Amino acid sequence: MGRQVDLTLLQKLVQINWLLIILISLIAGVGFAMLYSAANGSIDPWASRQMFRFGAGLGLMLLIGLIDIRAWLRHAYLIYAAALLLLVAVEVMGVVGMGARRWVDLGLFQLQPSEVMKIAMVLALARFYHSLPLEEVGRMRWLVVPAVLILVPVALVMRQPDLGTAILLLATATAMLLLAGVRLWKFAVAGGAVLLAIPVAWRFMLHGYQKDRVLTYLNPERDPLGAGYHIMQSKIALGSGGLFGKGFMQGTQSHLAFLPERQTDFIFTMLAEEFGLVGCLGLLGLYVLVIAYGYAIAVRSRSQFGRLLAAGVISTFFLYVFINMAMVMGLIPVVGVPLPLVSYGGTSMMSLLIGFGLVLSVYVHRDVVISRRPSYGD
Amino acid sequence: MERGDGNRHKAFTRRLALLGGGQLALASLLMGRMYYLQVLESDQYQMLAEENRISMRLLAPPRGLVLDRFGRELASNRQNYRVVLIAEQTKGVTETLDRLARIIPIHPHQRRRVLREIKRKRPFVPIKVAENLTWEQFTRINVLLPDLPGVQPDVGEGRHYPAGLETAHIVGYVSSVSEADLTGDPLLELPSFRIGKNGIEKVYDESLRGKAGNSQVEVNAYGREIRELARQDGQPGEDVVLTIDAGLQEKITRRLADESAAAVVMDIHQGDILAMVSAPSYDPNAFNLGMSNKAWRALVQHPRKPLINKAIAGQYPPGSTFKMVVALAALEAGVVGPGHKVFCNGVMKLGRSKFHCWRHRLGGHGWVDMKQAIAQSCDLYFYDIARRLGVDRIGAMARRFGLGEALDIELVGERGGLVPSKDWKLAVTGVPWQLGETLITGIGQAFLLATPLQLAVMAARLANGGMAVRPRLSRTQAPLPDNGAAATGNDQGGDPGTDRQVPPIGVSAANLKVITDAMSEVVNGKRGTARKYKLDKELDQKMAGKTGTAQVRRISKAERKAGGKLAKETPWKERDHALFTAFAPVGAPRYAVAVVVEHGGSGTYAAKLTKDIMTEVLRGDPLARAAVGQNGVGGIDGGGRADNRSDRERKI
CATH class of the missing domain: 3.40.710.10 (DD-peptidase/beta-lactamase superfamily)
Structure with a gap:
């Protein structure tokens, strides 16, 4: 089975999965068009910068895809440790913006460590379960390490506070534990514990505005001009789009500023208003293709690390899509999760493309077999 | 090669099918929601979106005139020359007010009111600086307008009583609408609307007032007008012709x-x-x-x-x-x-x-x-x-x-x-x-x-x-009969349009x-x-x-x-x-x-x-003249009024 272990650069380039790149670019293209419309038919200020970031991110993605998957395995814990350190740094010396402490100033640019953690945690969990035989996965004691790996960053992110990212981390980790083979009844127990914890969290952990969002979700008419305003206007925009929408740049809700944050979190609403149900299903279809294709890449990998890494990244991607769409459609409370590759914003764009870079790396090195206990000497 | 990896791969694939199934279910939920919002409830949301975007603005109709028996205006609408300021278009409100003060007198209290209102209102809302300007002041502002960004000359309509105190007790006057005057007519809620408070202005207020028109304006979330979508002109108030000479x-x-x-x-x-x-x-x-x-x-x-x-x-x-x-x-x-x-x-x-x-x-x-x-x-x-x-x-x-x-x-x-x-x-x-x-x-x-x-x-x-x-004071709003029609051998110059049967007292x-x-x-x-x-x-x-x-x-x-x-x-x-x-x-x-x-x-x-x-x-001899007036004077007066009326309509 030990076929080629080391690929030449040329071989790797040939192995690059161009279909995945095309799908990602199509989704990003939808984003450019919506940002163009959001600026009332202008490439500035959003579309142009988004294109630039996407271009840069695409390069980074290819670069990461070419790096040997074993290198990622080897440095998984190191990257995780670095990400954790950055999260602690935010706690200590972070920059406060919009009422939350999420950024750390690195001089050249500002970094959002919680975004780094999204990748780092997937890497760490993939590595952990890669080295654990299936028989051991079922043992309770082997749950302690992943629990620590998951809960420490989640707690730190919650403190910022950033509920959206915390949920994203938790849900991604859950998906990975599921894929790694953790017994299903344990998820049931954990689920029950979470349900029991909700009243406690409500009382002690959630901030006023977070409670507001949840209450507003439960009853959007509670305060139609305050916290409920955004979701009401979003639903009006969506619903008024109808089957085929009002036409490109014709969305009244978005262009007359009734829709809040139309270039970021609520960009899907704008798409829905201008292109209707047809447009919504089209974009959702693209996402489903990327996700399905990503999972196919995961299954195709011959190492548990590769499988878990790809599936972890794709799960995160799915969660982004689901949480954002469900939020703008009023299915779940408003949490600040952007629509991946479409919403305006550099940080999430970068972390997503880095994630896809890892998926690419899994694909390129799909036939590389890695031993459970890699030797660090080579 | 690890022997366990085959098992792990199988377990992974099974679990991925489970996860994928779950995610597919969630994606279906999203699609169901889209269908619900964009197809089933679409009509309602379309209506709400229109309500959001379209604002109805009332158009006040020109108030009817009060005329004497020969068509002389006793109450008319005079142009009220005003100056308004739009804060966001100025290069500094105080500086603009200083410049304006060199053209027209602006009292310190006026200035304070303007600054206060600007603070309270959104920057695109025009704020009244001065009104009832003379024609000279108004034209000077118009000439100097290029140097006064944010200043807008504006012509409003005000009631004027040409005969002044001579007919004050008959014609009455109009004034701001008070709480007690509100009857449900939306016109009365317009901030600058005037209602008859005394005399003919009060008694015939409803017919003088006319019917409100409206204009559908597209507005954005901040209330700024984007464009006019449709417009329905109101009905101008009817004139009241008095018996007064x-x-x-x-x-x-x-x-x-x-x-x-x-x-x-x-x-x-x-x-x-x-x-x-x-x-x-x-x-x-x-x-x-x-x-x-x-x-x-x-x-x-x-x-x-x-x-x-x-x-x-x-x-x-x-x-x-x-x-x-x-x-x-x-x-x-x-x-x-x-x-x-x-x-x-x-x-x-x-x-x-x-x-x-x-x-x-x-x-x-x-x-x-x-x-x-x-x-x-x-x-x-x-x-x-x-x-x-x-x-x-x-x-x-x-x-x-x-x-x-x-x-x-x-x-x-x-x-x-x-x-x-x-x-x-x-x-x-x-x-x-x-x-x-x-x-x-x-x-x-x-x-x-x-x-x-x-x-x-x-x-x-x-x-x-x-x-x-x-x-009686009014000719039941019948205008003076047209030329010719009046030349009946009517006794003492009454006019056939409004003559009444009077019973004897016995x-x-x-x-x-x-x-x-x-x-x-x-x-x-x-x-x-x-x-x-x-x-x-x-x-x-x-x-x-x-x-x-x-x-x-x-x-x-x-x-x-x-x-x-x-x-x-x-x-x-x-x-x-x-x-x-x-x-x-x-x-x-x-x-x-x-x-x-x-x-x-x-x-x-x-x-x-x-x-x-x-x-x-x-x-x-006004009664005898009425008969003449129907042939001559009334015609001339009538012509003058027609001009005036079209003038008023242009302004609105």
Whole structure:
């Protein structure tokens, strides 16, 4: 089975999965068009910068895809440790913006460590379960390490506070534990514990505005001009789009500023208003293709690390899509999760493309077999 | 090769199928939600989106004009030149205000108000800086506009009363809508809307107001207007054409000058009020421009009450002007004939009371018949016939002449006067009627009260052969008939469009003639009380009338002995009211006039004013001119108005 272990650069380039790149670019293209419309038919200020970031991110993605998957395995814990350190740094010396402490100033640019953690945690969990035989996965004691790996960053992110990212981390980790083979009844127990914890969290952990969002979700008419305003206007925009929408740049809700944050979190609403149900299903279809294709890449990998890494990244991607769409459609409370590759914003764009870079790396090195206990000497 | 990896791969694939299935279920949930929102509930959300985006703006229609009988504007809409400021377009609000202050005066308090409003409102909302600018100021701002970014000249509409104080009591005025005025008409909620607060402006407010139009504007979430989507023009208010002759009104106003007085000129056949003057008056335009508290207090506290329309709201004892009613009642009841004579020695005794004739110091009038009793205004004669009649028969006749109840003139605040009866007195005071009071009623005193309008109507009904004519101020909004259509052989210049059938009051023509002849004797007879005030020869027409001097207070015995104070020594407030009620021309009467001068001293003073007023009436002859006006003057006026109207419509 030990076929080629080391690929030449040329071989790797040939192995690059161009279909995945095309799908990602199509989704990003939808984003450019919506940002163009959001600026009332202008490439500035959003579309142009988004294109630039996407271009840069695409390069980074290819670069990461070419790096040997074993290198990622080897440095998984190191990257995780670095990400954790950055999260602690935010706690200590972070920059406060919009009422939350999420950024750390690195001089050249500002970094959002919680975004780094999204990748780092997937890497760490993939590595952990890669080295654990299936028989051991079922043992309770082997749950302690992943629990620590998951809960420490989640707690730190919650403190910022950033509920959206915390949920994203938790849900991604859950998906990975599921894929790694953790017994299903344990998820049931954990689920029950979470349900029991909700009243406690409500009382002690959630901030006023977070409670507001949840209450507003439960009853959007509670305060139609305050916290409920955004979701009401979003639903009006969506619903008024109808089957085929009002036409490109014709969305009244978005262009007359009734829709809040139309270039970021609520960009899907704008798409829905201008292109209707047809447009919504089209974009959702693209996402489903990327996700399905990503999972196919995961299954195709011959190492548990590769499988878990790809599936972890794709799960995160799915969660982004689901949480954002469900939020703008009023299915779940408003949490600040952007629509991946479409919403305006550099940080999430970068972390997503880095994630896809890892998926690419899994694909390129799909036939590389890695031993459970890699030797660090080579 | 790890042996376990095959197992792990299988387990992974199984679990991924599970996870993928779950995610597919969630994606289906999303699709279901999309279908629900965008297909099932789409109509409702489309409606909500339209509601969001479309704002209805009311368009105030131009207010109808108030015109005199010849089409002269008594209330019109004048352009109000304003300057507004749009904060977001300026390069600094204070700097712009400084520059503007070099062109037009801006008071510090005005400046403070502007700055305050700018803080409160969104930056694209125009804030009024100044209004009612002169044309010069307005044009200067327009010329300098390039240097004043954010400043916008603006033309609003304001009410203007060209005749000013001359017609203030008739036309009334408009003012800001108060809480109590709100009826549900959305127009009333417009911030700059004005509503009729008095006079014709109030009575005909609804038809003058017109119907609101609306404009559908697309607005954004901050309320900024993006564009107009649709527009439905409202209906301009209808004009109201009055019976008033503004020229006559002006002349009478000038004649009454500083008196505290009222005069009414009326068409005896149709009841058209040709002039109704109450002096002193006030400038209704001041209400529009905003009156200071001080000016308002001065108006309210003025001793001669300029805000009161004395012609309809002033109630005075009719005094001797009432004697015609008493005489006619006696003739109609048959208690005496026209030849009935009474010897007047100045005093009549009734029990222990003495009732004096005004001429008692000169020994009375001697023998007088009815004609002379009216002509010389002999009080004793009327004590005599009043006693024969009783108060209730006098009162019944008075009511037939329009006294004792409001005449429903189209104005606010009309009073009904008072015609007493035995029952009335008992009910109100609890004291039975005294015979002495019947005597006093016979000379128009006691409880009797009448408004100048009622006195004019009384004279009109005497002069028109006993027809129950009622006064009117508006020509039921019928404009003057077009050229040609009016040239019917209409009597006395009424117009066919608005002529009314007037029922008779049911008195004999012969008896009426006795009375009207006597009234002519008052002015034209040798011994008539108003003999000094015959119409001038060149008019070639005669006036008939009756003087009245109404006591304001009881004359004490001591005063009577002392011969009464001289008028000049009596404080103004205690002097008698002077009244005169008249019609003309004798023979073929058309006009009735009533004049009341508060504390004017004696009826002859009112006669003097009436002579001048009647002279103007007959010279101008508005009723005859109406017939001409339909062919000529009215046409020209009408043309002028048409221009004006289209002008107004352009502005809106």
